[in-house]
Amino acid sequence: MARILLIEPDAVLAKLYAEALRRAGYTVDRAAEAQSAVNTADTETPDVVVLELQLVAHSGIEFLYEFRSYTEWQNVPVIVHSHVPPSEFEGTDLLQKELGITTYLYKPQTTLAELVSSVRRQVLITS
Numbered sequence: 001m002a003r004i005l006l007i008e009p010d011a012v013l014a015k016l017y018a019e020a021l022r023r024a025g026y027t028v029d030r031a032a033e034a035q036s037a038v039n040t041a042d043t044e045t046p047d048v049v050v051l052e053l054q055l056v057a058h059s060g061i062e063f064l065y066e067f068r069s070y071t072e073w074q075n076v077p078v079i080v081h082s083h084v085p086p087s088e089f090e091g092t093d094l095l096q097k098e099l100g101i102t103t104y105l106y107k108p109q110t111t112l113a114e115l116v117s118s119v120r121r122q123v124l125i126t127s
Contacts, residue, residue, distance in 0.1 A: 002123040003027045005046035007037045007063065008081075009055055017050070017081075017115065024116045026123075032056070034063035041067065046076055048122045050115070053082040064099040077102040077122040081115055 004026045008014035011032070018028040029044065031037035033056050041049075049067070053060035060080065067073050078101050086104050096104065102125075103118050 001025060001027050002047040002127070003029065003044060004119060005029050005031065005037060005041055005049045007031045007034070007049065007051045007055070007060070009033065009052060016112070020112050020116055021050075021119060024120065026119065034058035034060070034066070037063060038066060041073060045072055047126060048119055049076055049078045050081050050119065051078055053080060053084045061099070064101070068099055074100070075126075076100070077126060079103040079105060079115075079118050079122060081105045081107060081110065083107050 004021050006014060006018055006021065006028055008017060008030070009032045014030050014032065018030055021028045029040045029046065031040050035058070051060050051063065055063065060082065064078065078099065080101050080103070085106055102122055105115060105118060
């Protein structure tokens, strides 16, 4: 069973997304901020990360730079699922390549089914 690390500061959304991913057959670890996400990943390496860029204390980008600094996490697919519109994500192509962002989903335009489908696609690619 694939392990998903869901990094979402909104408790209501985190619960909704985690339930949908569990129903799809995944083990889900949740974190609300960057440091707890790193600690969670350190306990059990995720197969896929789902990340909101707008986090408390540290941004999702800062999390990604730290996450990618660990050799064992350099190839873990990251799906950005964020309220930050892609047009406001400066240097999207460069950062996506540098930070290993495999998919960028803009929350207001993404259904729950699309999120689960994106996770499923990444799990299939990496397995």
